[in-house]
Amino acid sequence: xSAQAGVAAGIARPKLDQAAAPWRRxxxxxxxxxxxxxxxxxxxxxxxxxxTYLITLLILFFVQAVVAQSWNLIMGYGGIYSFAxxxxxxxxxxxxxVLVHSLGWNPFLAILFSPVVAxxxxxxxGLPTLRLRGVYVVLLTLAFHExxxxxxxxxxxFISGGGYGLxxxxxxxxxxxxxxxxxxxxxxxxxxxxxxxxxxxWRVIHSPLGVAMTALRDSETYAVSRGINQxxxxxxxxxxxxxxxxxxxxxxTHYNGGISTTIFDFPRIIxxxxxxxxxxxxxxxxxxxxxxxVIGLDQYLVALGSYQTLILGLMLAGIAVFAPQGLWPVxxxxxxxxxxxxxxxxxxxxxxxxxxxxxxx
Amino acid sequence: xxxxxxxxxxxxxxxxxxYGLMALGLTLVWGAVxxxxxxxxxxxxxxxxxxxxxxxxxxxxxxxxLPIGVFAAAAFAYLMHLTFIxxxxxxxxxxxxxxxxxxxISIAVSAAAILIFxxxxxxxxxxIAGNFTVSNVQITKQGLxxxxxxLALFGLVYLFLTYTRQxxxxxxxxxQQEAASLMSIPVVRTYxxxxxxxxxxxxxxxxxxxxxxxxxPNSGFxxxxxxxxxxxxxxxxxxxxxxxAGFVLGIFESFVEVYYGVAWAQPGVFLLIILMLILRPNGLxxxxxxxxx
Numbered sequence: 001x002s003a004q005a006g007v008a009a010g011i012a013r014p015k016l017d018q019a020a021a022p023w024r025r026x027x028x029x030x031x032x033x034x035x036x037x038x039x040x041x042x043x044x045x046x047x048x049x050x051x052t053y054l055i056t057l058l059i060l061f062f063v064q065a066v067v068a069q070s071w072n073l074i075m076g077y078g079g080i081y082s083f084a085x086x087x088x089x090x091x092x093x094x095x096x097x098v099l100v101h102s103l104g105w106n107p108f109l110a111i112l113f114s115p116v117v118a119x120x121x122x123x124x125x126g127l128p129t130l131r132l133r134g135v136y137v138v139l140l141t142l143a144f145h146e147x148x149x150x151x152x153x154x155x156x157x158f159i160s161g162g163g164y165g166l167x168x169x170x171x172x173x174x175x176x177x178x179x180x181x182x183x184x185x186x187x188x189x190x191x192x193x194x195x196x197x198x199x200x201x202w203r204v205i206h207s208p209l210g211v212a213m214t215a216l217r218d219s220e221t222y223a224v225s226r227g228i229n230q231x232x233x234x235x236x237x238x239x240x241x242x243x244x245x246x247x248x249x250x251x252x253t254h255y256n257g258g259i260s261t262t263i264f265d266f267p268r269i270i271x272x273x274x275x276x277x278x279x280x281x282x283x284x285x286x287x288x289x290x291x292x293x294v295i296g297l298d299q300y301l302v303a304l305g306s307y308q309t310l311i312l313g314l315m316l317a318g319i320a321v322f323a324p325q326g327l328w329p330v331x332x333x334x335x336x337x338x339x340x341x342x343x344x345x346x347x348x349x350x351x352x353x354x355x356x357x358x359x360x361x
Numbered sequence: 362x363x364x365x366x367x368x369x370x371x372x373x374x375x376x377x378x379x380y381g382l383m384a385l386g387l388t389l390v391w392g393a394v395x396x397x398x399x400x401x402x403x404x405x406x407x408x409x410x411x412x413x414x415x416x417x418x419x420x421x422x423x424x425x426x427l428p429i430g431v432f433a434a435a436a437f438a439y440l441m442h443l444t445f446i447x448x449x450x451x452x453x454x455x456x457x458x459x460x461x462x463x464x465x466i467s468i469a470v471s472a473a474a475i476l477i478f479x480x481x482x483x484x485x486x487x488x489i490a491g492n493f494t495v496s497n498v499q500i501t502k503q504g505l506x507x508x509x510x511x512l513a514l515f516g517l518v519y520l521f522l523t524y525t526r527q528x529x530x531x532x533x534x535x536x537q538q539e540a541a542s543l544m545s546i547p548v549v550r551t552y553x554x555x556x557x558x559x560x561x562x563x564x565x566x567x568x569x570x571x572x573x574x575x576x577x578p579n580s581g582f583x584x585x586x587x588x589x590x591x592x593x594x595x596x597x598x599x600x601x602x603x604x605x606a607g608f609v610l611g612i613f614e615s616f617v618e619v620y621y622g623v624a625w626a627q628p629g630v631f632l633l634i635i636l637m638l639i640l641r642p643n644g645l646x647x648x649x650x651x652x653x654x
Contacts, residue, residue, distance in 0.1 A: 081460065128635050134456065135397045135597065136638065139589045143631045146586065154624060266582065270468045277461055306475045313469030320461035321445050324454050 038191055042184040052180060055187050059255065061295050062190035066197045066248040068275040068287035070241040073201055076282030077210065078237050079217035081134060084125055084141035085245055086268050087148040092118040092246025093253040093263070094152065094159060097166040100254070102158045107172050111250040118246020119239045130234040149264035165260040172254045186255060193251055197244040198288070204240060205284055213237055217282075267309060271298075274316050280328025289328055367498045369619040370612070375504045377611020382511040382566045383588035384595065384603040385518060386559035392598030393535040393555040395456065400441060400463035401563050401588065402581030403470035408434030408564025409571045409580070410474055413483050423486050427568050434564020439557040441466055446556070450549060467581075474578035482575035485568065507569050514562065515604050522600065531555055535598065590634050596644030606645055 041058070045051035071085040092114035099110035129140045153160055161167060174185040204210050212233050215223035224230055253259045271294060279290025294312075301308040319326065383401065390398045412430030415421050445462040449455050487503035494500065522528040533541040534551045542548045566584065567576075574580055591610055595602025610630060617629040637644070 128639065132638060132642065135391070136593060136642075138397060138399075138460070139593055140635070140638070142586060143590070143634070147628060147631060150624075150627060266579070267468065270464065273461065273464060281457065306472045309472035310469050310476065313465045313467070313472060316465030317445050317462040317469070318465075320458045320465065321449050324449075324458050 042187045046180045055183050059187055059190045061291055062194035063248050063252050065288045065291035066194055067245050068272055068291045069201050070244045072276045072287040074237050074241045078213045081138045082141045084144045087145040088118050088242045088245045089249040090263050091121045092249025093259040096250035097169045097253040097259050101166050101169045107254040114250025115243040115246040118242045122239050122242030126235050126238045131231055152261050167258045169253055169258045171257045274312055277319055280326030283328040286326050286328035364497045365619050367496045369616045371498055373612030373615030377608035378508045378511040380587045380591045380611050381604050381607025383584050384591035384607055386562035387588050387592045388598055388603045389555055390559045393531050394552045396459050398463050400466040402585030403467035404434050404438050404560045404563040405567040405581035407437045409567035409576050412568040413485050423488050430568045431561050431564040435557045435561035438560020442553045442556040471578040482577050485571040487572040503572055594637055594644055596646040599646040602644055602646035
């Protein structure tokens with residue numbers, strides 16, 4: 001550092017670009033208040049009649065939001081149309097389920113292995129898949145989903161449990177805590193997983209890796225010619241995504257006390273996809289918002305039976321076509337207008353576009 | 362010939378022709394519109410349920426129900442084009458929007474089928490009943506009909522694409538959309554036509570196949586996955602590829618099933634396709650895209 005540069009900085013400090021310093025757009029106070037509210041919320045809620053129900057909804061929200069965020073990381077930001085997310089969730093769920101159920105491990109120890117095995121599975125799927133593009137990825141990941149389902153139903157007995165999945169897996173026990181007390185601890189555990197996943201994904205999105213991945217999505221040719229290793233970037237993202245998905249899967253197994261093969265049903269994929277699309281595809285907060293909305297909406301729609309699926313399906317199609325940005329940009333603009341520390345507009349987050357391929361012969 | 366061999370060949374040819382028929386629709390739409398239609402299975406189900414409705418509720422013979430089902434499937438596909446695909450043609454994010462939209466439509470259709478009918482399995486009578494045996498293997502006449510129909514349709518589609526004005530328009534649009542529109546080819550209308558044709562093919566497959574696998578609101582999903590595999594194996598957008606790959610995969614699956622057991626059939630097919638993608642990433646007849654990297 002020469003003296004010149006120091007003098008120049010002293011006279012007119014160059015302003016960091018907004019996109020280069022995203023942390024400046026998030027105020028410490030907002031994060032602090034949100035954390036405090038989330039920490040205090042269960043103690044308030046248990047005093048209500050339906051409080052326990054609301055806490056379980058929040059736990060569900062935390063788990064689903066982690067999976068939706070991880071999926072959005074590769075699908076929205078990375079432009080990789082992977083449909084293996086539910087399968088990776090199941091891999092994580094089964095891993096710690098089997099460790100506890102068949103080997104008698106402690107759930108808290110077993111859950112640590114869920115993300116590890118999910119990452120290994122992701123490496124297995126990623127190696128043949130991630131060099132390919134668009135539709136090929138859709139197909140191969142759907143194929144993996146289907147294979148995982150078949151294996152879970154017809155596989156060895158300690159995995160398939162005779163075709164229904166694992167039904168009596170030991171749940172998380174916090175000392176001798178029972179009832180509301182235990183629900184609150186479960187809430188904190190889910191919240192912790194959610195917080196870690198959200199923070200890591202946020203950092204990844206704003207890291208050089210994240211920039212490389214959006215560059216690949218928006219202009220593959222240009223990004224590759226600037227020296228970005230496409231396969232390595234995609235693989236890294238895929239494993240990060242699988243890590244948190246597997247963790248969420250492990251948590252969900254010990255929360256529900258089992259994992260059923262119905263997890264592979266198509267509506268599960270649709271639910272997650274709806275969260276991403278409704279919240280905002282390729283945006284940071286979109287999947288979190290979407291997870292909240294879809295879970296909230298489900299509580300009202302569940303009484304409608306099949307109409308629920310019908311409405312969700314049409315809504316998905318409608319939003320994808322007529323409002324591809326989702327709802328997040330609306331919230332984002334409001335935040336930047338009223339709450340952000342600096343009143344400058346954020347960079348526009350354009351919807352991803354992939355190059356065309358193919359042809360008729 | 363041994364029973365096993367005959368069974369493997371018969372099953373392979375039958376399912377191969379069916380996969381080919383489903384893949385033909387997918388490949389046409391991909392080639393011309395660049396749309397990965399994940400609602401293809403839903404259109405299959407629409408055709409089958411309409412035919413079921415005509416047969417069981419209106420008590421009409423299957424020969425009348427067949428064209429009605431096919432027409433309904435084509436109409437449904439065209440409606441899908443009007444509402445969810447036409448608005449995003451030419452806009453950025455076309456493939457995202459349409460991919461998700463078709464997933465949404467497919468789930469909506471299966472929900473609607475549960476609401477209108479019920480989740481129980483339905484039976485559609487075969488167009489031709491009866492069967493005969495060759496070395497202890499039952500050969501159904503419906504099966505022969507399915508094989509014949511799909512071969513005939515491949516021929517028809519090939520002739521249509523090669524010799525008619527509309528077919529040439531489809532090929533022109535699929536090769537260079539902008540140049541085609543400069544030659545005053547109505548691009549959007551051509552898209553609609555391709556999607557309707559593909560819908561009709563899926564609907565036909567739905568009506569003809571339902572006597573084999575019973576009909577339920579999700580029964581289009583598996584044929585669609587198989588068709589996707591066939592499409593990719595044969596090369597996206599290639600009509601010849603869909604035909605050849607349909608039979609190759611159908612026979613391969615059937616042989617694995619007969620000689621190694623049903624459980625290995627699907628993993629075997631997936632293994633084959635992964636190998637294929639490593640050795641020939643563009644499929645059997647796919648045209649490699651020009652990439653300067």
